[in-house]
Amino acid sequence: MQTPGGIGFPHAQQAVRITRTRMVAGKRTRETVYLVVSLPAAHAQPADLQEWGRMEWHIENRLHWVRDVTFREDAHRARTGNGPAVAAALRNTAIGFHRGNGETNIARATRRANRRPHDLIATVTSSYPTTQ
Structure with missing residues (x-):
């Protein structure tokens, strides 16, 4: 239409x-x-449109680019069922975790976490109190 x-x-x-x-x-x-x-x-107004355009570009640079380049989301093979949604949720969780820890270079932070998985597990589990 x-x-x-x-x-x-x-x-x-x-x-x-x-x-x-x-x-x-x-x-x-x-x-x-x-x-x-x-x-x-x-x-x-034009000023609003300019701000919205810049916000979209900011999102594209901070999130979508990281998902596409660092995590190679476009090359992911999961295409059916819940696979794509689960994989996207895990990527978003990783990005959020690294950003929450003040990381600006997600690729470098991911490589570091891959080399030292025990640090990542300790960080995640120590943030939550255990209940018995």
Whole structure:
């Protein structure tokens, strides 16, 4: 279904084109992305749209990139049943655990935890009081 403005989202009120330019290792890259919003302009001003676009990019960089690159989520073979949801929950738990411990480099923290699993187990079990 097309809306009057030609946007292919039935409840869309606004569409914004965002062009991101950045320098990585001396090479300039440019990317264009689109933000589609169901709020009219009176309720979503340009400053709001800019903030939402930046928040989405922040989430993409902090979570999705880590899941895709560090944990190679896209290459995971679980495709049926509860496997994909369980694997995603475990990845999210690992990321949350490391971030909660102040780690900024999740790949490095994961490698460290892989080499010293007893430290990880001691940390997790010592945080919870035992009941008898």
